[in-house]
Amino acid sequence: MSVVGTRDFILGFEPELLVVQIAALMPVKTLRPTLKASHMYTQISQSIREIGLVEPPVIARDPATPGRYLLLDGHLRIEVLKDQGRIDVECLVSTDDEAMTYNRSVNRISPVMQRAMILRALERGVPEAKIAAAMSLEAASVKRRVKMLDGICAEAISQLNDRHCPLAVFDILRKMKPLRQMAAAELMIQHNNFSVAYASAILTGTPVADLVGGTKPTPKNVTPAAMARLERELDNLQSAVGEVQESFSRDNLHLTVAKGYLKKLLANRSVYQFLTDNYPEILEQFQTIADVTSTLPSNAAA
Incomplete structure (x- = not known):
């Protein structure tokens, strides 16, 4: 055959x-x-x-x-x-x-994946000193990577599995209860911000009931009034992000349909020439929409 x-x-x-x-x-x-x-x-x-x-x-x-x-x-x-x-x-x-x-x-290996590789090497009998030498790390840094997920819930680990988070971020998440860890991970993903400063800000705005120790962390040189204002602003920000997320999928669909239609429309030579001669400003706007390659921010699309 x-x-x-x-x-x-x-x-x-x-x-x-x-x-x-x-x-x-x-x-x-x-x-x-x-x-x-x-x-x-x-x-x-x-x-x-x-x-x-x-x-x-x-x-x-x-x-x-x-x-x-x-x-x-x-x-x-x-x-x-x-x-x-x-x-x-x-x-x-x-x-x-x-x-x-x-x-x-190639997507660079994330800290969570790196930890899994270290654990696998240890299980196969590779000494910590050899792993540290191969990774150009101190032995203490290898130990820290092994323990970095202690106290982190499985859901938060799954969320950050392929994200490039500094080790200190997991130290911060460890101070939160599981549900808050998941919410914090979601916030970092939404804003594509995995910095220690941002994680610390989330910790600062975390209610006492969501903290493991039940003790509210107090940044230096911050008054109680400023702390309360920060908590309110963080709550408002989270609400605003939620509203944007609800409308994003709908708006993205409308833009995709409009882009496809305008691309076909501008491919018609007669239409293109008519717009060029009579409505150049509208043509410029149509061209901008038709040339859209991504609806994500430039740093996220990269």
């Missing part, structure tokens, strides 16, 4: 990894001189020294010079290997020589 409608496809990478001489790699970008002093460089260097190269660099064959390769991704890793005295490296060979950073399409 023959298959109808099948199409040939081209592999994006060669099926086998290739060991090449580092001297044969031609970087497609120049690293900043200060990069070697960065925390990222130190962390990668420590990781490679302790557990080896986890993610192979991506290269492409240079059609003009056999035996030479374009280094598409992994410039920092290659610099680390050079500094460690390595002369060759195992690479992933791309069939396309487009110079892009593949890591831009």
